[in-house]
Amino acid sequence: MSLTRNQVIEIRELGEICESESNRFRIVEVIPGGMGICLKIRNEASGNDYALKTIRTALVEESRIWTMFVEEIKTWLTLSACDGVVEAHCVVKINELPYVCAEWLSGGNLRALMTESDIDSFYENTIRIVRSLEWANTHHHIIHRDIKPENILLNGEGLAFITDWGIARPIAKDSSEINSSAVKDRSTLRPELTEAGEFLGTILYASPEQIMGLKSIDHRSDIYSLGCVLYEWEMGCPPFIGATAEEIAYKHLNEKVPRIRGILHRSNFGAENVIAKCLExxxxxxxxxxxxxxxxxxxxxxxxxxxxxxxVPGIRSAASPIGEGGFRKRIRSGELTKISSQDGRYFVAEFDDLKPYIREADALMAVWNEKLRRSVFISLQSCDQLLRPLIGSD
Known part of the structure; x- marks a missing residue:
């Protein structure tokens, strides 16, 4: 059953996280996307807004799309530790579908700023984006692969946060699913769209190596894509445009980037040399x-x-990479204190050490992916086993 506008739903996990007097949330808006649906919800007690994101019901049986959605959940929850990323609070199951509960950013996406020539905002937000991408790459070896204005959201103060990690990948993983034949776009009206089963990444901002389907794509691809965004912010349009995705792809591969010029040959932000280097x-x-x-x-x-x-990137809270067996690794490495009880079970001495893994187990239970759940040392049952000795001790 689909969720509808004005419907009231109960989300205990989100209510607890936001420390509200009520776990009841009213659906304020339903925003359909290409492969997913985003709901704007409002807590009935506090009046604060949040976002719910899930996959379209019709695509649940599509193995490839479902895998992409699960990978997005894992990546998003992991990277939410960084305060330059839109924060995903938890994953809950509603009507047998997993929903990501996230903060709602009221400022819209980056396009809200790109019509202005505010030099302070340009540099402040560009550096926020660069350093947030650097954090994801340095700490988790993640590249985004779909940097564009719509995937950079703004809070009420006009500060940028990165979102939509649906096609993000660890650098070491194969990127061969992106190939030159995949840039064909059946519609000449909306070449900026990314559609299920088509080119993974938006062609207006895609790097040459993405278009060519190179397997060794790394963070420099995201640098190129961000360069396209900055070019558009400066000039009012992306560096390469055309009637079809094929035409735009050809220009990315073969044509020179048009020079950035403003009134009296002076650019708005003075970043033309930086942008040009990004777009090599x-x-x-x-x-x-x-x-x-x-x-x-x-x-x-x-x-x-x-x-x-x-x-400078800050850390919101400790997080465990989803589905990577972090709890087992930390126990084996000796990072977590372990004490043997009479029946041979182990438990964590400090509850704060356990919290990230309880959150991880909750997320995997909501997704209900058996392969992922088996890869995690801790389950809800083992949480209970670990906590019982703690509760009974002084």
């Missing part, structure tokens, strides 16, 4: 790491006397 077709000529990218932005901002707070 040869990835070895782009910024080779995020630190040099961020430093180049800081240098350019100083030349234009931009004033803003320089973002």
């Amino acid at each position: 077709k040869d990835r070895n000529k782009r910024f080779q790491d995020y630190a040099s990218f961020a430093n180049a932005l800081l240098d350019a901002s100083q030349k234009r006397d931009a004033r803003f707070s320089v973002y």
